[in-house]
Amino acid sequence: MIEERDDLYGAESAQALAAEVYENYKQFVNPPLARVMKISGSPVEVRAEGCTIWDQSGKAYLDFAGGYGVFTLGHRHPRVVAAAREQLERMALSGKTMFNVVLGRAARRLAELAPGDLQISFWCNSGTEAIEGAIKLARAATGRAKIVSTVDAYHGKTLGALSVSGREPFQSKFRPLLADSVAIPYGDAHALERELSDAAAFVVEPVQAEGGVNIPPHGYLQAVRELCDRFGALFIADEVQTGLGRCGYRFACDRDGVVPDVMTLAKGLSGGVIPVGALIARAAVWLRAFGDAPLVHTSTFGGSEIACAAALAAMDVLEEEGLVARARERGEQLLGGAQAIATEYPTVVREARGLGLLVGVELTHEGYGGFIIPEMLRAGVTAAWTLNQQRVIRLEPPLIVSGAEIDRALSALGQGVAAAYEKLGTLPTDSAR
Numbered sequence: 001m002i003e004e005r006d007d008l009y010g011a012e013s014a015q016a017l018a019a020e021v022y023e024n025y026k027q028f029v030n031p032p033l034a035r036v037m038k039i040s041g042s043p044v045e046v047r048a049e050g051c052t053i054w055d056q057s058g059k060a061y062l063d064f065a066g067g068y069g070v071f072t073l074g075h076r077h078p079r080v081v082a083a084a085r086e087q088l089e090r091m092a093l094s095g096k097t098m099f100n101v102v103l104g105r106a107a108r109r110l111a112e113l114a115p116g117d118l119q120i121s122f123w124c125n126s127g128t129e130a131i132e133g134a135i136k137l138a139r140a141a142t143g144r145a146k147i148v149s150t151v152d153a154y155h156g157k158t159l160g161a162l163s164v165s166g167r168e169p170f171q172s173k174f175r176p177l178l179a180d181s182v183a184i185p186y187g188d189a190h191a192l193e194r195e196l197s198d199a200a201a202f203v204v205e206p207v208q209a210e211g212g213v214n215i216p217p218h219g220y221l222q223a224v225r226e227l228c229d230r231f232g233a234l235f236i237a238d239e240v241q242t243g244l245g246r247c248g249y250r251f252a253c254d255r256d257g258v259v260p261d262v263m264t265l266a267k268g269l270s271g272g273v274i275p276v277g278a279l280i281a282r283a284a285v286w287l288r289a290f291g292d293a294p295l296v297h298t299s300t301f302g303g304s305e306i307a308c309a310a311a312l313a314a315m316d317v318l319e320e321e322g323l324v325a326r327a328r329e330r331g332e333q334l335l336g337g338a339q340a341i342a343t344e345y346p347t348v349v350r351e352a353r354g355l356g357l358l359v360g361v362e363l364t365h366e367g368y369g370g371f372i373i374p375e376m377l378r379a380g381v382t383a384a385w386t387l388n389q390q391r392v393i394r395l396e397p398p399l400i401v402s403g404a405e406i407d408r409a410l411s412a413l414g415q416g417v418a419a420a421y422e423k424l425g426t427l428p429t430d431s432a433r
């Protein structure tokens with residue numbers, strides 16, 4: 001424990017802090033979430049650094065949930081924190097009436113790193129906002145309304161993004177959603193061919209993350225590129241979770257060597273320190289959509305100096321620390337270990353699959369997960385469900401994770417699976433979501 005720092009946020013004891021947070025959640029944040037988190041034994045996060053989060057009693061957890069992909073550089077990477085701190089001393093948020101140096105530099109740097117001729121970016125504060133922008137851009141650029149997406153996709157929870165996301169329980173209370181949105185099976189180019197002729201865009205994750213870590217066949221994105229060209233629809237690659245090294249490529253689109261018309265980013269873009277989102281488009285496409293209307297798509301907080309300073313530092317760290325190659329190497333270790341556990345317990349684990357440091361462990365029955373995740377937490381490792389497929393546990397550690405940390409996480413997963421098997425035996429195979 002570190003003495004100087006007030007890890008109890010002024011509370012008298014760890015128990016008092018936990019009780020205070022729970023009451024606040026129950027009364028003022030989200031009562032049903034408070035209940036679920038309490039039942040699953042969720043501690044209070046009080047401090048984080050690198051791959052580790054500490055709770056109110058000083059217990060350390062290896063963060064293999066990784067903020068669902070936010071913490072590509074780990075928590076509070078010193079170079080990103082320093083850049084944000086330095087910017088905070090100058091100017092934190094944009095006044096919007098004058099040119100913003102850091103936004104210009106971040107946009108230029110993103111264009112340098114992005115595949116092919118992706119060039120003009122719009123900066124916002126989250127993934128779902130980036131998707132909203134991409135949908136608007138596609139409609140304005142093509143004069144068409146229809147957006148094609150994929151079954152089990154996850155693009156966010158604002159109304160436009162929700163309309164192209166694939167989980168009924170998230171959508172049902174909010175109908176009618178955006179008209180003219182159609183979902184087709186993921187990885188199926190023939191289905192896309194049937195829907196694309198009158199579409200503004202096809203929005204797709206290069207690896208479906210929240211859908212259960214689904215990796216499309218090689219060549220799928222090339223087929224998408226060809227079909228979008230043939231029908232004059234935009235290819236929107238949602239790299240909010242897969243981009244910036246996560247999958248062992250700078251962008252997961254690089255696996256198929258394709259350049260989309262629009263790419264969306266968020267999560268790791270500002271190194272896990274400040275909220276951020278962005279879309280980046282080919283210049284001709286952007287200009288066709290917004291070229292005559294500079295204020296048709298804007299955001300008060302988007303492109304703030306502090307977020308852009310963090311993003312600039314984060315992009316440098318990603319490149320200079322060789323984290324893309326590292327994700328690929330460590331990803332093989334993580335996936336190999338998870339597959340060995342699957343082989344040992346085939347009645348509990350149906351399959352382990354992944355790309356880079358985005359690994360999904362698919363269980364044969366959802367019920368096992370409710371046992372394995374808390375068991376891993378007790379062993380000091382965080383893991384999480386994928387949002388649209390509750391039978392899949394995602395392992396998504398920072399790209400700076402060490403080999404020894406992966407071994408520790410695998411050992412916690414192995415213990416959790418073994419304990420689930422001992423306690424629950426063989427459950428019937430489940431197709432529930």
Ligand SMILES: Cc1ncc(COP(=O)(O)O)c(C=O)c1O
Pocket residue numbers: 068126127128129131154155156157205209210238239240241242266267
């Ligand atoms: C692929 C993808 N797109 C969009 C989003 C939405 O991002 P946000 O939660 O920042 O709105 C997510 C979030 O998990 C995502 O995984």
